[in-house]
Amino acid sequence: MDSSNTISNCKTCIYKSWAFKNLSEEELKLINCKKTEKFYRKGDIICSEGDEIKSFMYLQNGLVKLFKTEISKREHIISIAKPKDFIGLLSIFSNTNHVYSISAIEDSVVCFVDLKIIKNLIKSNGIFALDFFERISSVSDSVIKTRIDINTRQLRGRIAYILLLFSKHIYDSEKFNLPISRKEIAELIDMSTENVIRVLSEFRKDKLIQIEGKSIEIIDIKRLEKVYDLG
Amino acid sequence: MDSSNTISNCKTCIYKSWAFKNLSEEELKLINCKKTEKFYRKGDIICSEGDEIKSFMYLQNGLVKLFKTEISKREHIISIAKPKDFIGLLSIFSNTNHVYSISAIEDSVVCFVDLKIIKNLIKSNGIFALDFFERISSVSDSVIKTRIDINTRQLRGRIAYILLLFSKHIYDSEKFNLPISRKEIAELIDMSTENVIRVLSEFRKDKLIQIEGKSIEIIDIKRLEKVYDLG
DNA sequence: TATCATTTATGATATATATCATAATATATA
DNA sequence: TATATATTATGATATATATCATAAATGATA
Helix, strand or coil: CCCECCCCCCCCCCCCCHHHCCCCHHHHHHHHHHEEEEEECCCCEEECCCCECCEEEEEEEEEEEEEEECCCCCEEEEEEECCCCEECCCHHHHCCECCCEEEEEEEEEEEEEEHHHHHHHHHHCHHHHHHHHHHHHHHHHHHHHHHHHHHCCCHHHHHHHHHHHHHHHHHCCCEEECCCCHHHHHHHCCCCHHHHHHHHHHHHHCCCEEEECCEEEECCHHHHHHHHHHC | CCCECCCCCCCCCCCCCHHHCCCCHHHHHHHHHHEEEEEECCCCEEECCCCECCEEEEEEEEEEEEEEECCCCCEEEEEEECCCCEECCCHHHHCCECCCEEEEEEEEEEEEEEHHHHHHHHHHCHHHHHHHHHHHHHHHHHHHHHHHHHHCCCHHHHHHHHHHHHHHHHHCCCEEECCCCHHHHHHHCCCCHHHHHHHHHHHHHCCCEEEECCEEEECCHHHHHHHHHHC
16 A cells, blocks of 8 residues: 555546546535545555445556455455446445455556445435446446356366456457466466466467466467357 | 236335335335236246346245356356345346346245336435445345355355255245255256255255255254355 | 575376266156 | 156266375565
């Protein structure tokens, strides 16, 4: 946790979610006054299981993971949030404390808006309420969909899934640097670290991808998609 | 799909969710005019994947399952909804069509409220918007929590989980009739039907439960909870 | 730079789980 | 009621996956 200063203006913020599109200038000003932007270095903890929920958190830049620490000390990653995603699921409406922890997997900027203000806006601006829930619902639904996609597949299908996720939904490129370790991939898709490494090697030998450390290039996306489809 | 008639009044409805507590008499009347109650027999389909989303669905009575049919024709159960639950996840705010199918696993009464009315109420009544999202968020969060609970456990832990779920959260009794077949349990907790049967037999031999067809009695809940905890 | 810890890598083995086979019940249907 | 069909049940076997062992490569730290 490094700096902590208000650098941008909500009204003109280029990272602004379309969920805020129907807010008036005054309403945006209200958010702007009470928001905090924080920069986190890769690895920094943003919030921990059990912490009181005070803010609505919005990822401006970077990449963060939502995770839970099991009794066995093993971590389990629930989801990865990308820029413009709300982070922390819907718990903010049904819980007083965080159920999961959040940390940065890349240098990130998180925007914290006092939860009371968001709740007041929901009360006073019905159009915003709908826009906001449309957006937050789709994030939550996609977490559920992802969990099912992963559980109903076996190892090769899961690795294909995660590679396609990074390529299509996060980096929008067939060449990218894996932001997480093989161990974290394992924690995200419920398999052992060794098998993550093994399957990645298989994909390399099968000429589906090229690997060099964290650098991945998908060289046969059609076949990789087939691996994903077949499970 | 059998009868379809308006039998109760929202204002006095004993099945009313507390999410509706802050609605005025007029608002409840509005819902009452536009709602439909439908009775479904065990096994009946309530809605199918791909159907247009027109209503907000609320389970008055009975038990329903939310499921997806895989390409392999195998079904995968996402969640089971109990009375007073909203059914259909949050998709209603972020999708135009149902992503999953819903069917009755016990004789059920579902209350359909025109989605436009709910959306209008969210726009016009901020207190309702918050109550409503608080409730719907907790349903959605618990689906995510359940999926994680299941995936991070192995077979015995999963069966323990499902038995405790029925006992504690659905029937509130240590003796109950399983509303679903062993095959459906398998589809709910991602394991093979044979192994569901096998583990249930093991639990019987280990004197954790008594089984007679669909009738289950938990006779050593402490040890069953331990099996769940150990995964 | 040297030392230590972590990550990546691969093979061998153990374990968990699915699949196949078969049979007894139970349930639905003509 | 008789017949077909689905469900429950168990054992044997195959398969997927985790675990263990070891080593090289990489990164962190004193």
